[in-house]
Amino acid sequence: MNKQQDLLSFLSTADKQFMPALSVDCVIFGFHENEMKVLLLKMKKADEWSLPGGFIYKNEDIERAAVRVLKERTGLDDIFLKQFHVFGDPARSNLAQARKRLEKHSKNFARDNFLLQRFVTVGFYALVDFFSANPMPDSLSEACIWWDLHHLPDLIMDHRHIFEKALETLRHQINHQPIGYNLLPEKFTMPELQKLYETILDKKLDRRNFQRRMLGYGILRRLKERRRGGAHKAPFLYSFNLRRYHLALEEGLQGGW
Amino acid sequence: MNKQQDLLSFLSTADKQFMPALSVDCVIFGFHENEMKVLLLKMKKADEWSLPGGFIYKNEDIERAAVRVLKERTGLDDIFLKQFHVFGDPARSNLAQARKRLEKHSKNFARDNFLLQRFVTVGFYALVDFFSANPMPDSLSEACIWWDLHHLPDLIMDHRHIFEKALETLRHQINHQPIGYNLLPEKFTMPELQKLYETILDKKLDRRNFQRRMLGYGILRRLKERRRGGAHKAPFLYSFNLRRYHLALEEGLQGGW
Numbered sequence: 001m002n003k004q005q006d007l008l009s010f011l012s013t014a015d016k017q018f019m020p021a022l023s024v025d026c027v028i029f030g031f032h033e034n035e036m037k038v039l040l041l042k043m044k045k046a047d048e049w050s051l052p053g054g055f056i057y058k059n060e061d062i063e064r065a066a067v068r069v070l071k072e073r074t075g076l077d078d079i080f081l082k083q084f085h086v087f088g089d090p091a092r093s094n095l096a097q098a099r100k101r102l103e104k105h106s107k108n109f110a111r112d113n114f115l116l117q118r119f120v121t122v123g124f125y126a127l128v129d130f131f132s133a134n135p136m137p138d139s140l141s142e143a144c145i146w147w148d149l150h151h152l153p154d155l156i157m158d159h160r161h162i163f164e165k166a167l168e169t170l171r172h173q174i175n176h177q178p179i180g181y182n183l184l185p186e187k188f189t190m191p192e193l194q195k196l197y198e199t200i201l202d203k204k205l206d207r208r209n210f211q212r213r214m215l216g217y218g219i220l221r222r223l224k225e226r227r228r229g230g231a232h233k234a235p236f237l238y239s240f241n242l243r244r245y246h247l248a249l250e251e252g253l254q255g256g257w
Numbered sequence: 258m259n260k261q262q263d264l265l266s267f268l269s270t271a272d273k274q275f276m277p278a279l280s281v282d283c284v285i286f287g288f289h290e291n292e293m294k295v296l297l298l299k300m301k302k303a304d305e306w307s308l309p310g311g312f313i314y315k316n317e318d319i320e321r322a323a324v325r326v327l328k329e330r331t332g333l334d335d336i337f338l339k340q341f342h343v344f345g346d347p348a349r350s351n352l353a354q355a356r357k358r359l360e361k362h363s364k365n366f367a368r369d370n371f372l373l374q375r376f377v378t379v380g381f382y383a384l385v386d387f388f389s390a391n392p393m394p395d396s397l398s399e400a401c402i403w404w405d406l407h408h409l410p411d412l413i414m415d416h417r418h419i420f421e422k423a424l425e426t427l428r429h430q431i432n433h434q435p436i437g438y439n440l441l442p443e444k445f446t447m448p449e450l451q452k453l454y455e456t457i458l459d460k461k462l463d464r465r466n467f468q469r470r471m472l473g474y475g476i477l478r479r480l481k482e483r484r485r486g487g488a489h490k491a492p493f494l495y496s497f498n499l500r501r502y503h504l505a506l507e508e509g510l511q512g513g514w
Contacts, residue, residue, distance in 0.1 A: 019377070021276050021278060022279060056345070056377075058347075060347065061345055062343060065345075083342065086340055086343055088313070088318055088320065088379070120276070120279060120319060122343050175509045176509070
């Protein structure tokens with residue numbers, strides 16, 4: 001695959017195919033070995049990493065564009081994405097930097113090409129099952145991998161800000177919506193669930209309070225099995241009561257008004 | 258003011274001035290006489306009403322565009338708007354209908370003018386003080402008035418859907434963030450606060466539970482004064498403890514994790 005040709009052929013039809021001035025960017029969270037991860041792409045010849053993102057076909061719904069872009073860029077399929085914020089600061093589109101990035105690939109692009117305009121981007125985020133995800137880069141990228149939340153590489157444009165806003169949204173959401181389905185395996189222990197919360201919130205929680213509150217939500221089922229193999233007393237296994245879990249997603253935890 | 262000239266002069270410069278394909282729309286809630294109100298505009302020669310909305314200058318931040326548009330269309334100043342959703346279904350821009358609307362004003366517009374393209378719109382909402390608001394229409398509109406939430410007129414395009422999504426966001430928010438400042442007068446009674454919640458949620462709440470929960474949030478101050486003039490025992494007056502109120506806005510009610 002010839003990268004320069006890819007880019008030039010993209011630019012030659014982009015104006016006709018895509019909506020002007022608008023893009024989508026996706027913050028994909030996964031949970032693995034007690035660490036929160038984020039999926040990032042590295043474009044060929046780029047110094048920095050980026051969130052998986054792309055453009056919207058002229059007759060395409062924005063939500064569907066986000067799902068398609070994610071599928072194309074990462075190989076991830078059937079992901080439930082949620083839009084969380086529009087990033088509309090004109091300064092986010094640094095055209096001089098965008099021109100430099102283009103010039104690494106080719107000098108033969110038009111001076112007013114599709115990529116050299118101000119873009120407003122719609123941010124989406126998703127929580128995915130680390131193990132069923134099988135990320136792979138598309139022809140424009142050289143890598144697509146999970147990064148630890150606390151050790152992200154340099155990101156292009158305002159992608160660091162977009163990531164932080166997504167994480168802030170997630171931290172807000174965790175106070176009034178259940179979380180964990182899609183992030184944890186089907187059966188999990190209370191300490192594993194607690195670790196997920198601690199990782200997202202980036203702080204230690206009291207073990208007993210956590211357990212009491214979680215059980216109080218009524219979204220967990222305690223299984224008859226226990227986790228085997230540890231040195232301590234084998235802990236109970238839990239799974240989500242999915243009917244109640246989804247009800248709580250709809251109506252919020254803690255009863256609401 | 259000549260409406261046809263206004264429109265034609267707008268169209269002649271719109272492409273140069275504004276970002277393509279993107280607009281903002283504002284859902285402005287107020288509270289008056291125990292009813293929730295929404296501010297709507299009627300454009301001249303239009304059959305339907307619309308949310309106050311408009312376009313984004315090529316070098317303008319989207320948040321600032323929303324504030325400016327609201328000021329221009331309604332006379333409302335210094336309103337804190339919050340973006341809540343992007344409406345990106347291509348079907349929302351019905352170009353045949355848009356053409357009909359234009360033809361009511363003039364036959365002399367270009368067939369590919371600025372208004373005849375697909376628009377994605379960013380929805381903003383705000384809660385404002387009914388009494389300090391002094392809405393007035395701009396030169397394109399013939400009316401700008403408050404409508405009762407339960408008796409809205411026909412709205413153009415997908416504005417009914419945008420309104421409903423804003424209301425849903427507000428109902429969700431009321432479960433984990435305080436509400437009432439800016440909607441109620443400085444001093445209010447517990448029944449008045451309860452009525453606000455009931456109106457937003459569109460259901461009756463138990464008086465004792467409401468009072469216990471509200472006081473439990475720690476965001477209210479009970480004043481020494483009471484409301485005079487009623488037939489019953491004069492009820493206590495309350496005001497918000499604004500420091501705690503804003504803290505709860507930041508961190509969510511009910512403590513969080």
